[in-house]
Amino acid sequence: MRIQPRQQLLDIWRATSRASYRNGAWVWGGRDKANSISDAEQLLCIFYPNSEVPTFKVDVPNEASEDVLESLSALGNGIEIPQVLIRAFGEYLRTYRTADGTPIFAGDSYFSSADPETDLTPDQRSLDVVDSYSMSVTLCLAGLGFLKVFRDQVRRDALKREVDELFAAASERLTAAMVGLLRSFTVNVFLPNSAQGRVLTRTINQAGQSDRQAVHELQRALAGVRAGLRDVTIGSGQAEQLEDESALFECGWSWGVVADAPEIEIDEAIGAQPKGYARVGPYLYFTVVALDGIADLFSERTRVLGLLNPLQQRLASALQLRWDLTQRFWSTIATFGIGKWPLEDIPWRTNDGQESDYFSLLVTAIAVPELIRRRAPDADLTRIVRVLDDLAGRSRVTRRPLIPDPAIEMHSPGLQLTLTGGEKLGPGMSWLITDFPALLLKRAVGLSGLARSTELRDYVVGIADSVWQHLLSRRMRTGPGVGLWDQAQQAFPDVDLSHEMPSWYFTERVVECLVQTSNVLSAAPLRSNRLIEIALDELNEADHLYDREMLNGSPETPQLRNDLKRLESTLMRARSIVHERPASAMALAHTVLRELDLLIAARQDAAES
Numbered sequence: 001m002r003i004q005p006r007q008q009l010l011d012i013w014r015a016t017s018r019a020s021y022r023n024g025a026w027v028w029g030g031r032d033k034a035n036s037i038s039d040a041e042q043l044l045c046i047f048y049p050n051s052e053v054p055t056f057k058v059d060v061p062n063e064a065s066e067d068v069l070e071s072l073s074a075l076g077n078g079i080e081i082p083q084v085l086i087r088a089f090g091e092y093l094r095t096y097r098t099a100d101g102t103p104i105f106a107g108d109s110y111f112s113s114a115d116p117e118t119d120l121t122p123d124q125r126s127l128d129v130v131d132s133y134s135m136s137v138t139l140c141l142a143g144l145g146f147l148k149v150f151r152d153q154v155r156r157d158a159l160k161r162e163v164d165e166l167f168a169a170a171s172e173r174l175t176a177a178m179v180g181l182l183r184s185f186t187v188n189v190f191l192p193n194s195a196q197g198r199v200l201t202r203t204i205n206q207a208g209q210s211d212r213q214a215v216h217e218l219q220r221a222l223a224g225v226r227a228g229l230r231d232v233t234i235g236s237g238q239a240e241q242l243e244d245e246s247a248l249f250e251c252g253w254s255w256g257v258v259a260d261a262p263e264i265e266i267d268e269a270i271g272a273q274p275k276g277y278a279r280v281g282p283y284l285y286f287t288v289v290a291l292d293g294i295a296d297l298f299s300e301r302t303r304v305l306g307l308l309n310p311l312q313q314r315l316a317s318a319l320q321l322r323w324d325l326t327q328r329f330w331s332t333i334a335t336f337g338i339g340k341w342p343l344e345d346i347p348w349r350t351n352d353g354q355e356s357d358y359f360s361l362l363v364t365a366i367a368v369p370e371l372i373r374r375r376a377p378d379a380d381l382t383r384i385v386r387v388l389d390d391l392a393g394r395s396r397v398t399r400r401p402l403i404p405d406p407a408i409e410m411h412s413p414g415l416q417l418t419l420t421g422g423e424k425l426g427p428g429m430s431w432l433i434t435d436f437p438a439l440l441l442k443r444a445v446g447l448s449g450l451a452r453s454t455e456l457r458d459y460v461v462g463i464a465d466s467v468w469q470h471l472l473s474r475r476m477r478t479g480p481g482v483g484l485w486d487q488a489q490q491a492f493p494d495v496d497l498s499h500e501m502p503s504w505y506f507t508e509r510v511v512e513c514l515v516q517t518s519n520v521l522s523a524a525p526l527r528s529n530r531l532i533e534i535a536l537d538e539l540n541e542a543d544h545l546y547d548r549e550m551l552n553g554s555p556e557t558p559q560l561r562n563d564l565k566r567l568e569s570t571l572m573r574a575r576s577i578v579h580e581r582p583a584s585a586m587a588l589a590h591t592v593l594r595e596l597d598l599l600i601a602a603r604q605d606a607a608e609s
Contacts, residue, residue, distance in 0.1 A: 001448075001461055001464060001465060001468075001517065001521065002465045002468065002469075003445075003464070003465070003468045003514070003517050005514040005515070005517040005518040005521065006055070006518065008514050009049050009053070009056065009511070009514050009515070009518070010067060010068070010071040011071075011483055012045060012483065012484065012507070012510070012511060012514070013045075013046060013049070013068075013071040013072055014071045014072075014074070014483065015481075015482060015483030015484050015502075016042070016045045016046060016484065016507075017046070017071070017072050017073075017074040017075050018074050018483075019480055019481060019484065019502060020042060020088075021074050021075050021084065026084075026087075026088040026091060028042065028095075029501075030042065030481065030501045030502045030503060030504045031481075031499055031501045031502060031503045031504075031505075032109045032110060032503070032504075032505070033108070033109040034109075035106065035107065035108035035109045035110055036096045036104055036105055036106055036107075036108065036132045036135075036136070037107065037110055037129070037131050037132045037135050037505070038109070038110070038504045038505065039092055039095070039096070039504075040092070040132070040135040040136060040138075040139045041135060041504040041505055041507070041508035042504040042508075043085075043088060043089060043092060043139060043143075044135070044138060044139055044142065044508050044511065045504065045507055045508055045511050046072070046085060047085070047089075047139065047142040047143060047146060048138070048142055048508075048511055048512065048515060049511065049514075049515055049518075050142070050146060051141070051142040051145050051146065051301065052301075052515045052518075052519065053515055053518050053519070055068070056068055057149075058072065058078075058081050058082055058085070059082055059145075059146045059149040059150040059153075060149060060150075060153060061078040061079055061081070061082060061153065062078075062153075064078055064081075069081065082146075082150050083159070085146070086143075086146065086147060086150065086162070086163065086166060089143050089146075089166060089170070090162070090165075090166045090169070092139075093166065093169045093170060093173060094169075096173075097169075097173075098271065100271060100272075101172075101269070101271050102176075102270070102271025102272050103136075103172065103173045103176040103177070103270065103271060104126075105128040105129065105132035105133055105136065105176070105177065105180055106125060106126045106127060106128060106129070106132065107125070107127060107128075107129035107131065107132065107256075107431070108125045108126070109125070110129070110131070110431065110432075110505075111124060111125055111127070111129075111419070111422075111429055111430075111431065112416075112429070112430050112431070112432060113427050113428070113429065113430070114418060114427060114428030114429065114430045115427045115428060118426075118427040119427075120426055120427060120429060121425055121426035121427075123425045123426065124422055124425045124426045124427075124429055127256055127274075127277060127422060127425070128180055128256050128257055128274050129255060129256050129286075129431075130180075130181065130184050130253050130254070130255055130256060130286040130289055130290050131286065131289050132177075133177045133178075133180040133181045133184065133290070133293065134177075134181070134289045134290050134292060134293030134294075135293065136173055136174070136176075136177040136293075137174060137177050137178065137181070137293040137294070137296060137297065138292075138293050138296050140170045140171070140173050140174035140177065141174065141296050141297070141299075141301075141302055141307055143166075143170045144167060144170050144171065144174070144305075144307045145301060145302075145305050145307060147163050147166055147167045147170070148167070148305055148307070149305075150163065151163045151164075151167075171309065171312075172268070172269075172270060174312060175266070175268055175270050175311060175312055175315070176270040176271065177293075178297075178312060178315040178316065178319060179264050179266065179270060179273065179315065180257065181253070181290055181293070181294065181319060182264060182315065182318060182319060182322075183257045183258065183261040183262075183263075183264065183273070183276060184253050184254055184255075184256055184257050184258060184261075184276075184278065184286075184290070185232075185251070185252070185253055185254075185258075185290075185322050186251070186252065186253065186254045186258045186278075186280050186281060186282055187229055187232075187241065187242065187249055187250075187251045188249060188250050188251070188280055188281035188282065188351075189241040189242060189244070189247050189248070189249045190247065190248055190249070190351075191246070191247055191248070192211070192215045192246070192247075192248055195353075196248075196351040196352070197215075197248050199349060199350075199351050199352075199353060200218075200248055200250070200333075200351050201214055201215055202349075203333070203342045203345070203348075203349060204218055204333060204336045204337060204342055205337070206336075206337055206339060206340040206341065206342055206344075206345060207337050207338060207339050207340075214337075215248065217336075217337075218248070218332075218333075218336060219245070219246075219248070221332050221336065222249075222329065222332055224328070225251070225325050225328050225329045225332070226242055226249070228321070228324075228325045229242055229249075229251060229325055230242055231321070232321065232322065232325075250281070250282055250329070250351060251282060251322075251325060251326055251329050252282025252283070252284070252286075252287035252290075252326050252329075252330070253282055253283065253286045253287045253289075253290040253326075254278035254279055254280070254281060254282060254283060254286065254421075255278050255279075255283055255286050255417070255419045255421075255431065256276065256277065256278040256419075256421075256422075257273075257274055257275070257276035257277070257278060258276045258278050258279075258280055259276045259277055259278060259279065259280060259421055260276060261276040266311060266315075267311065268311050277421040277422060277424055277425065278419070278420070278421045278422075279420040279421045281351075281352070281420075282326075283417060284348075284350060284359050284362040284363065284366075285358075285362060285417060285431075285433055287326060287330075287362075287366065288362050288365050288366060291323055291326065291327070291365075291366065294316075294319045294320070294322075294323045295323070297312075297316040297319060297320070298316060298320055326366070327366060327369055327370045327373075328370055330363060330366040330367060330370075331366065331367040331369075331370030331371060333363075334363050334364070334366070334367040335367060335371070335380070341383065343360065343363055343364060343367060343383075343384075343387055344383065344386075344387060346360050346387070346390060346391065346394065347359060347360050348360040348362075348363050356410070356415055357391050357394050357395055357407075357410065357436075358410060358415050358433065358436055360387065360391060361388075361391055361436065361439055361440060361443065362439075364384060364387055364388065364391075364443055365439065365442075365443055367384070368381075368384060368443065368446065368447065368450070371384070372450055378451065378452050378453050378456050381447060381450060381451060381456060382456055382459070384447065385444075385447055385456065385459055385460045385463070388440065388443060388444055388447070388460070388463055389459075389463050391440060392440060392463060392466065392467060394407060395407055395410055395411070395436055395437070395440070396408060396411075396492070397436075397437050397440060397466070397467055397470045398463070398466045398467065398470065401492055401494070403494060404494060405492075405494070408488075408492045408494060408495060410436055411434065411436060411437070411488045411491075411492060411495070412434070412488040412489070412492065412495045412497055413432065413434070413497065414432045414433055414434035415432070415433050415434075415436075416430045416431070416432055417430060417431045417432075417433065418430055419431055434486070434488075434503075434505070434506065435505065435506055435509045437467055437470055437471055437474075438471065438506060438509035438510050438512075438513055439509065440467050441464060441467040441468060441471065441510075441513045442509070442512060442513045442516060444460055444463045444464040444467060445464050445513060445516050445517045445520055446516060446520075447460045448460045448461050448464060448520055449516075449519070449520035449523060454528055464517075470491060471485070471510060473490055473491045474486050474487050474488055474490055474491050475487070475490075476499070476502060477490070479500045479501070480500065480501060480502070481499070481500070481501050481502030481503075484502035484503075484507045485502065485503060485506040485507045485510055486499075486502075486503050486506040486507070487499060524580055524581075528582065531582040531583060531586070532578060532579060532582045534582070534586065535574075535578050535582040535583075535585045535586045535589065536578060538586055538589040538590070538593070539571065539574055539575060539578065539585065539589050541589075541593065542571055542574075542589050542592045542593050542596065543571060545593070545596045545597075545600070546564075546567060546568065546571060546592070546596060549564070549596060549599060549600070550564070552603070560599075563595070563599075567592050567595060567596065570588050570591060570592050571588075571589075571592055573588060574588035574589050574592075
């Protein structure tokens with residue numbers, strides 16, 4: 001790959017620390033005014049690489065590398081950096097908490113009015129949103145891990161007490177976010193002959209069957225998901241509506257706490273659980289956001305560090321059940337039937353009748369993990385990669401834009417979602433999403449790590465490199481946000497809107513891409529069986545020639561003994577790595593064969609003279 005994640009992450013840390021810490025104080029807010037989501041994204045630009053990439057850890061100052069410490073030098077030296085970060089984290093936890101101790105998950109300035117002439121009411125801006133729940137899960141887990149590791153390095157009692165207080169506050173916010181995600185989960189049940197049923201039937205019926213037959217086969221394919229959803233007992237599962245076997249359904253996360261969602265009884269004080277207003281029915285965008293946050297709850301790091309208390313483990317189990325069922329539902333819909341998949345029918349149409357390439361990308365993000373779980377062949381993964389390639393071109397990320405080009409609207413101003421239910425407290429509410437290329441890169445990089453053939457890997461890496469070049473063209477070049485994102489005008493000259501401040505929403509998602517790229521590159525390279533066979537053949541020849549050279553009794557000079565011993569070590573090294581890195585083993589075999597040939601040729605010349 002041409003992305004070079006380490007260097008890019010170091011550059012982002014320099015830019016983030018420079019933009020966020022001035023005159024000894026953390027400066028909140030960027031392009032959008034400070035809110036519970038944007039401020040979490042700002043912190044995650046530093047906390048997330050620290051928690052996910054071993055070489056970027058700064059919670060153990062003595063183990064941090066020089067270039068990592070230099071990239072955060074705006075925060076201080078190696079001792080000061082972790083203290084500045086935990087105090088910024090503490091400030092975040094105190095800011096987004098009411099006087100009675102209830103954590104705040106409001107969308108605030110990320111919400112917008114559907115009517116440009118009318119502002120949202122304070123009650124609307126204070127509504128909780130799934131994006132805040134999910135970001136808080138990721139931030140709190142990253143922060144808890146940071147605090148737990150850093151505490152072992154602390155010697156001062158006052159600092160230890162500060163760390164312990166922050167740990168308790170972060171754990172409380174984590175619990176509240178998990179409860180919010182449970183209360184935002186929804187199952188929408190409808191009849192096949194309803195408007196939603198007709199849209200879903202058209203989506204799945206790519207083979208031109210009768211609608212009755214297509215619906216019957218879908219119901220049979222989703223029987224396991226339906227049965228699993230009936231066991232949903234915590235939050236807003238609505239399992240009772242699934243008793244009608246003839247009905248269709250969809251599951252996932254709405255934009256906030258669902259209307260009439262019951263409160264969850266827990267034995268931990270997390271403050272008041274807010275009343276729900278969001279519609280009963282999933283949004284693809286918020287479903288993907290929720291799934292990404294929930295995945296962090298059962299990551300290896302969370303388990304190894306023991307970051308969840310018994311209550312949180314119970315809530316995590318309930319969320320994992322919804323995670324599994326949602327993945328299975330959308331993967332079944334996306335790849336339903338024989339022949340052409342619904343996912344390949346771009347753009348995706350949601351059951352409320354909206355169409356967008358962005359929705360196709362979101363469905364792809366949900367479908368891939370389930371394909372991996374059921375060990376789908378590379379042929380199926382190739383079909384997903386082709387969808388990504390098509391989306392990259394259609395969105396003008398990898399193709400030259402037309403003049404004018406309606407596809408550019410997906411980048412600037414972005415895709416606007418109507419938040420149904422919020423109008424009960426004022427004007428219609430909407431949510432703007434602009435991270436299409438970052439999400440595209442994240443899915444491409446993820447697929448490159450899952451590919452089992454070198455051909456598929458090369459294909460998807462080519463897409464990822466092209467998308468990364470597009471993202472680089474949108475990196476801010478001037479102003480307080482220099483080195484951060486996003487300036488769409490630099491990639492699309494027809495865009496009139498220019499920004500001075502960075503978007504933490506966009507930058508954090510680029511950081512996620514780079515972290516994922518780092519993890520993919522850290523894994524073992526793909527192994528080709530064909531290459532292993534060739535490497536073994538070369539090693540067998542090298543072994544045979546070496547043994548023959550020893551048998552022939554080459555002139556015993558000290559230099560020659562050393563050379564032969566070195567060749568023996570090289571052959572042993574090649575043998576030890578041939579099944580993991582066959583190409584490297586071949587390179588070592590070539591070295592041995594070349595030197596042995598020189599010895600054989602020298603002996604023949606000596607015999608002839």
